[in-house]
Amino acid sequence: MLTVENVTFMAGKRVLVKDVSFAVHPGEILVVLGANGAGKSSLMRLLSGEKEPSAGTIHLSGKLLNSYTAKELALKRAMMNQQNIINLDFLALEVVQMGRYPHYRNQPTPHDWDIINQVMTVTGISHLSERSFLTLSGGEQQRVHLARVLAQIWDTPEALLLLDEPVSGMDIQYQQQTLALAAMLAKKGFMVITILHDINLAAQYADNILMLKNGRKWYHGAPSEILNTKSIYDVFETEADVFTNPHTLQQLIMPKNITHQILEINLKTITT
Numbered sequence: 001m002l003t004v005e006n007v008t009f010m011a012g013k014r015v016l017v018k019d020v021s022f023a024v025h026p027g028e029i030l031v032v033l034g035a036n037g038a039g040k041s042s043l044m045r046l047l048s049g050e051k052e053p054s055a056g057t058i059h060l061s062g063k064l065l066n067s068y069t070a071k072e073l074a075l076k077r078a079m080m081n082q083q084n085i086i087n088l089d090f091l092a093l094e095v096v097q098m099g100r101y102p103h104y105r106n107q108p109t110p111h112d113w114d115i116i117n118q119v120m121t122v123t124g125i126s127h128l129s130e131r132s133f134l135t136l137s138g139g140e141q142q143r144v145h146l147a148r149v150l151a152q153i154w155d156t157p158e159a160l161l162l163l164d165e166p167v168s169g170m171d172i173q174y175q176q177q178t179l180a181l182a183a184m185l186a187k188k189g190f191m192v193i194t195i196l197h198d199i200n201l202a203a204q205y206a207d208n209i210l211m212l213k214n215g216r217k218w219y220h221g222a223p224s225e226i227l228n229t230k231s232i233y234d235v236f237e238t239e240a241d242v243f244t245n246p247h248t249l250q251q252l253i254m255p256k257n258i259t260h261q262i263l264e265i266n267l268k269t270i271t272t
């Protein structure tokens with residue numbers, strides 16, 4: 001279980017995360033939503049142990065997150081960052097292999113290779129294994145990074161999987177596959193926390209949603225409880241219609257067309 005209690009994070013005098021509390025249980029997929037600059041990535045950096053809270057505590061499996069050694073943490077949580085920059089000329093296979101580094105000494109064992117092959121299959125990148133990472137498209141690179149992160153924790157159920165905008169560069173097929181995979185891992189006992197910008201994907205795949213605004217927890221609960229016109233306006237300052245999909249009973253969010261507002265602004269600029 002992951003327990004976040006009254007966590008605040010400051011960079012200098014700037015408050016990026018303010019007094020946030022929530023818990024995630026094994027088997028749960030939590031989606032973090034919020035406007036640009038709301039503090040989502042800052043929160044993820046705290047949950048991964050990359051940054052320490054300025055106040056409050058984070059416990060992973062009952063132990064204070066910051067008391068884990070780097071090696072222990074590498075076996076208990078994996079994080080896919082928003083920007084994964086690799087400038088060296090590695091093969092896609094070598095990038096995925098990096099995810100297994102914490103598990104072996106000199107060479108990957110047959111078990112490690114088995115996992116590397118499995119994660120490359122489920123992320124649809126087996127055919128890219130001998131390609132130079134630098135020559136891959138944005139969406140392909142993202143899937144290679146996802147495979148690398150999955151390789152790290154694939155054989156550790158109850159591990160914490162942190163995904164910061166994992167599907168942003170992916171086409172609709174891989175968006176669905178990636179989130180279905182995350183949901184499947186949650187069902188196997190992993191704790192999955194993912195930042196998404198697409199509220200419809202959140203409605204489709206989240207067990208719970210955490211909506212942040214100005215670094216604070218604004219809403220937290222099941223999609224059916226918290227996704228509505230008011231919460232979307234509160235958090236995104238955007239008017240949207242929220243329907244219920246008659247087949248799945250999940251929310252469908254349709255932002256209102258605001259072309260007329262933009263035209264008004266442009267018109268004013270042009271005529272002054």
Ligand SMILES: Nc1ncnc2c1ncn2[C@@H]1O[C@H](COP(=O)(O)OP(=O)(O)OP(=O)(O)O)[C@@H](O)[C@H]1O
Nearest residue numbers: 011012014016034035036037038039040041042043
């Ligand atoms: N080191 C820092 N020093 C000062 N301000 C920072 C620092 N890091 C982030 N910020 C600011 O804190 C706010 C939250 O940033 P964060 O990256 O967590 O937002 P986010 O919700 O992930 O946004 P996005 O959706 O655009 O990725 C932003 O306004 C950002 O400019």
